[in-house]
Amino acid sequence: MKVACVGGGPAGLYFSILMKRQDPSHDITVHERDPAGSTYGWGVTYWPGLLDKLHAADPASARAIREHSVRWSGGVAHIGDRVTEHHGDEGFGIARRTLLDLLAERAASLGVRLTFEHAVSDESEAPDADLVVACDGVNSALRGRHTGHFGTEVAAGRNMYVWLGTTKVFDSFTFAFVETPHGWIWCYAYRYEEGRSTCVVECSPATWTGLGLHRAGRAEGLALLERLFAKPLDGHPLTGRARADGSAQWRSFRTVTNRTWYRDNLVLVGDAAHTTHYSIGAGTTLALEDAIALAGALRGSPRLQPALARYERQRKAAILSAQSAARYSAQWYEDLPRYIQLAPPQMFALLGQRHSPLLPHVPPQLYYRIDRAAEQLQALRRLKRWLGPRVARTLHAHSGAARR
Structure with missing residues (x-):
């Protein structure tokens, strides 16, 4: 062929x-x-x-x-001046x-x-x-x-985003949400090779224009984002490519x-x-x-x-499940004000549940309580499966000893 x-x-x-x-x-x-x-x-x-x-x-x-x-593990979320962590997830970057x-x-x-x-x-x-x-x-x-x-x-999605790099090394998949006078702006960051990480920045169109990012040149825009994300970046610079006219490569996802x-x-x-x-x-x-x-x-x-x-x-x-997950994930970020005022652990938990088709239709606090109750029920079921054979063996041993 x-x-x-x-x-x-x-x-x-x-x-x-x-x-x-x-x-x-x-x-x-x-x-x-x-x-x-x-x-x-x-x-x-x-x-x-x-x-x-x-x-x-x-x-x-x-x-x-x-x-x-390179391998990263767990997740970290910076929400304003608060930080919360999640352990367990593992992934790779290249x-x-x-x-x-x-x-x-x-x-x-x-x-x-x-x-x-x-x-x-x-x-x-x-x-x-x-x-x-x-x-x-x-x-x-x-x-x-x-x-x-x-x-x-x-x-076309509603939010604007830009794909950047940084010398800050993120050992966990990191989220950072920063409140500005024009609304929230956030980033996703992960390591992809020794000494380098990817940093994707996203915000609503109102925040994008309110901060002046729609008219900022590459250098000016990067300087502003470095100030906004100074805490998770630990002072490391951001790098990004410019269009032919010198503007940053902001776009909406298609x-x-x-x-x-x-x-x-x-x-x-x-x-x-x-x-x-x-x-x-x-x-x-x-x-x-x-x-x-x-x-x-x-x-x-x-x-x-x-x-x-x-x-x-x-x-x-x-790909049906991935397409569904992606659609609801994008919607979660577009509806960020619905979740951002929760306590950080709750907000981060719902961030992990953003693929759910039920979440947009249930009050966030109620969804969180239902999710925790379901998790506890699963834990009890796992404990029951673990204890069952052991209790049975113990009772069998005791009954055998009594007969002797």
């Missing part, structure tokens, strides 16, 4: 790796419009379960990704550029051709390809030429959905097919899982269309 992957992100690179592993005779080219080594974003986060899936699909790249990742370099190196070692500074905006530009994989992101040019067929819908994911020999993967709000940290994971599913659907299949249909069915079903 001759394959053209349009877009050199995680989905396209990983798909090319898996296809070459399945059959080295596949003729695969990855077309990337940007120069080699250039990328957006700072670091990405993922959860331990992804490593198991990557190891099953390609142990070599899984080992490389794990070796270049620099996006490092991830792409590792996947590109692995793909090239298997015989995949990588072409940079080569934009492909139409399937006709890959005329001999048996399969064209559109992994060209949220603004997919290939998808854009057939929006009617794909049934593409794009919904949720992309498609009614169908393929057309003839063109198939969508990753952000070209679907997006999930960054607050659940699933974008890169879902893109890699798309690649695994597409390669699996094509394995040993003599006919392309049934394989693409099978891929679409599997992935649409698989």
Whole structure:
């Protein structure tokens, strides 16, 4: 099979790796419009379960990704001048550029051709390809030429956000909520490599304009954010990229959905097919899982269309829970004033419950009490399951001794 992957992100690179592993005779080219080594974003986060899936699909790249990742554990929330912690959650971070370099190196070692500074905006530009994989992101040019067929819908979120980096090392996934005269502004931060962390800042449009961030240049905006988040940053600077006009890259999140994911020999993967709000940290994971599913659907299949249909069915079903979680997570932050006045432990607990479809419809204090009661009931059930066999053995031993 001759394959053209349009877009050199995680989905396209990983798909090319898996296809070459399945059959080295596949003729695969990855077309990337940007120069080699250039990328957006700072670091990405993922959860331990992804490593198991990557190891099953390609142990070599899984080992490389794990070796270049850093681990964080637990969560910390700065709410004004108060701090609360949550223990238990664990995840990984890796620099996006490092991830792409590792996947590109692995793909090239298997015989995949990588072409940079080569934009492909139409399937006709890959005329001999048996399969064209559109992994060209949220603004997919290939998808854009057939929006009617794909049934593409794009919904813009209300809040504004900017993706930044910092030299402050966050060993836990950290949230910081700061009240200003114009409303609350907050950040999510996590470590992605030694000595560096990602810091995503978000706020409502009213806060964004009230603080003057809509007209601030990159340096001016970063200085303001450094002052606002001085406590969690411990005096460390923020870094960010600017647009051509010198302004900061603030934007609203766009949720992309498609009614169908393929057309003839063109198939969508990753952000070209679907997006999930960054607050659940699933974008890169879902893109890699798309690649695994597409390669699996094509394995040993003599006919392309049934394989693409099978891929679409599997992935649409698989991402339903993530899409729901992302939708409610984004809504939670848009409704932040509803929760921010709770006591910090309660507010942080509901932050962890933000994926719940019930939470927006129940008073926060009542939801918190119900959630704690349910947790205690589960604890009692676990205790009962643990005690049951032990009590039974003790009673059996005593009854046996009495009979003797």
